[in-house]
Amino acid sequence: MQSSTEDLEAQKTSERPLVLEWERISFSVKNKHILHDVSGRVESGEMLAIMGPSGAGKSTILDVISKRTAATSGSVTVNGDAGADMSSLASYVEQSDALLGVLTVRETIQYAARLSLDPSTPAGDVRARVETVVSELGLTDVVNSRIGNAVQRGISGGQKRRVTIGSSLVTRPRILFLDEPTSGLDSRTSREVLSAIKSLARTHNILVVASIHQPNWETFALFDKLLLLARGKTMFYGPTDRLDVYLGDGLGCPVPQHANPADVALDVFNTDFLASSAQRETHVDEFATRWAEYASTHGLVREKDEHETLGGDYADDREPRLVRRRKGLAHGVARNLHRTAILMERNVLNYSRNLLAYGVRIAMYVGMGVMLATIWVNLAQTSAKVNDRLSVHFFSVAFLGFMSVAGIPAFLEERQVFVRERMNGLYGPGAYVLANSLVTLPYLFVCVVLFAVISYWSIGLNPGADQFFRFVGVLFLAVYVLTPAPQSAVVAAALPIFVASLAIASFLNGFWMSVGGYFIRAVNLPRFWYYWAHFIDYQTYAFDLLVFNDFHGITLGCATLADGSCFCDYPSSLVSAGECALAGDDVLQSLGIRGISFKLYSAILLLIALIYRALLYVVLVFKT
Numbered sequence: 001m002q003s004s005t006e007d008l009e010a011q012k013t014s015e016r017p018l019v020l021e022w023e024r025i026s027f028s029v030k031n032k033h034i035l036h037d038v039s040g041r042v043e044s045g046e047m048l049a050i051m052g053p054s055g056a057g058k059s060t061i062l063d064v065i066s067k068r069t070a071a072t073s074g075s076v077t078v079n080g081d082a083g084a085d086m087s088s089l090a091s092y093v094e095q096s097d098a099l100l101g102v103l104t105v106r107e108t109i110q111y112a113a114r115l116s117l118d119p120s121t122p123a124g125d126v127r128a129r130v131e132t133v134v135s136e137l138g139l140t141d142v143v144n145s146r147i148g149n150a151v152q153r154g155i156s157g158g159q160k161r162r163v164t165i166g167s168s169l170v171t172r173p174r175i176l177f178l179d180e181p182t183s184g185l186d187s188r189t190s191r192e193v194l195s196a197i198k199s200l201a202r203t204h205n206i207l208v209v210a211s212i213h214q215p216n217w218e219t220f221a222l223f224d225k226l227l228l229l230a231r232g233k234t235m236f237y238g239p240t241d242r243l244d245v246y247l248g249d250g251l252g253c254p255v256p257q258h259a260n261p262a263d264v265a266l267d268v269f270n271t272d273f274l275a276s277s278a279q280r281e282t283h284v285d286e287f288a289t290r291w292a293e294y295a296s297t298h299g300l301v302r303e304k305d306e307h308e309t310l311g312g313d314y315a316d317d318r319e320p321r322l323v324r325r326r327k328g329l330a331h332g333v334a335r336n337l338h339r340t341a342i343l344m345e346r347n348v349l350n351y352s353r354n355l356l357a358y359g360v361r362i363a364m365y366v367g368m369g370v371m372l373a374t375i376w377v378n379l380a381q382t383s384a385k386v387n388d389r390l391s392v393h394f395f396s397v398a399f400l401g402f403m404s405v406a407g408i409p410a411f412l413e414e415r416q417v418f419v420r421e422r423m424n425g426l427y428g429p430g431a432y433v434l435a436n437s438l439v440t441l442p443y444l445f446v447c448v449v450l451f452a453v454i455s456y457w458s459i460g461l462n463p464g465a466d467q468f469f470r471f472v473g474v475l476f477l478a479v480y481v482l483t484p485a486p487q488s489a490v491v492a493a494a495l496p497i498f499v500a501s502l503a504i505a506s507f508l509n510g511f512w513m514s515v516g517g518y519f520i521r522a523v524n525l526p527r528f529w530y531y532w533a534h535f536i537d538y539q540t541y542a543f544d545l546l547v548f549n550d551f552h553g554i555t556l557g558c559a560t561l562a563d564g565s566c567f568c569d570y571p572s573s574l575v576s577a578g579e580c581a582l583a584g585d586d587v588l589q590s591l592g593i594r595g596i597s598f599k600l601y602s603a604i605l606l607l608i609a610l611i612y613r614a615l616l617y618v619v620l621v622f623k624t
């Protein structure tokens, strides 16, 4: 046990230092040139700041060097390897804090640690790591407080920022990218946070690149290097302590005594308020040229031979990729299962505490059970009530389907967390979909059982015990097709905007109702809709199964008219035999579902449920 943890630690810390280099990076979108020939280099243990006025291209260069976005031209290499797998080496802290609101600060950081670590890591090591990060980031006082969400106020914005950073730091990435890590933090906290990052970076040899807006002097001084951009061009690149020299000697804008060189530089390079676009462009071009000349004459452009300081020619060092390959398939499968189990545990915690998303929905199922039980109360077993019985089945399936849209807000919150954690290499869409699909099973089962127990006997559906259990089983499968993630989640994953995904998911639910064969009989549907939509509609199978389950084998009484003749609402095979009654199977015959196979239809329903999950997987693979 211990030895494998040591192996992991040894592997993480004793690996040769990394060198991240980007050379002549240019990036354009729709003919808009956002970055022009930007180069730089950082080594393990160093912290590089990317600064510049608003719109300078800081986030864009960070995206490019972290390989989230491909450059239009230029190269990004790690130890000379342009194909290094950044997701296994790096963690990226985005500007926004994607966290699960119901978890506490400790739980959030602890799950990030557990998801990133080898399964054999002793729990004590995980705890120690978490406590170190918590105390270094000044989160000790709020360690047991919940993050908070729209319903429940939690920790402050600045504390959330630190939790997000902590969730990355605790995984001990070899490279840490931070996009505006200090936004929302006061100057003292900014300094403390960056100082903690620096200390961890030094101790664990982490290479840090951070875009930063307007650091105060002490915060600025924590960085080893600076890349200063304006309108996508390099204004300065080199050790931070050379900035004031360059401003004075190179540009003739000396930094006044006690002034912060970062402030002076941002002032000088901010061209936003010049009158014309041409003026702005000329100004920046002039600065870029002055910098290029100064850098080459003062030796501030780092050349390849400096790589030797890291222990020789690293062109042959393909360590990151080799490490990944050596692990093998069995290790990969075991690790993914381990991560799935951790995600399931976190989901259980999330769902059980998320009263709005999940508690309210249980209440909705109970409320719907009570509604059906009291409105469709005690339906007589007569032919006149056949349509009322059919509507119970239609309504159960359709309404439960509609309620799946209630899962969209919770899914969108989860999706953001998933995107962040996936980008940071903690787990993939497979583990996420599997954990989500498994954890929802008992939750949905409880919901359906509650609904069935409340309504089934009160409505007076087929009294057999087998029929009751089948009713629960079919409804469970139908609800499982859609709730809480799949259909709405597929839509929300593809289009992660609440209002838009709500509208599309609601439209889809309405569509499935229309082609399911209740409002308009399947045989009467226009052929275009019948041949595809009707057959892929989960409501078709769920409705047919519920109706079959209810009507098969029962007899319904018909009305005796004043003239003594018998009237049944559906063609009856029993009347001709002298009985004024309607066989349930006659109703099934009229609906065209007498011969259906219970097993086949259930299997199709299950298949549709699995297809939705496969679709969710595919959408998450390509859209996140």
Ligand SMILES: Nc1ncnc2c1ncn2[C@@H]1O[C@H](COP(=O)(O)OP(=O)(O)OP(=O)(O)O)[C@@H](O)[C@H]1O
Pocket (backbone or CB within 6 Å): 029, 032, 034, 052, 053, 054, 055, 056, 057, 058, 059, 060, 061
């Ligand atoms: N995908 C894109 N399509 C069009 N324009 C883009 C795109 N990405 C970035 N830009 C533009 O490129 C410029 C640089 O954007 P970027 O977000 O990198 O700047 P920034 O320095 O991080 O700004 P801020 O400090 O305000 O966050 C901006 O003018 C932005 O509008």
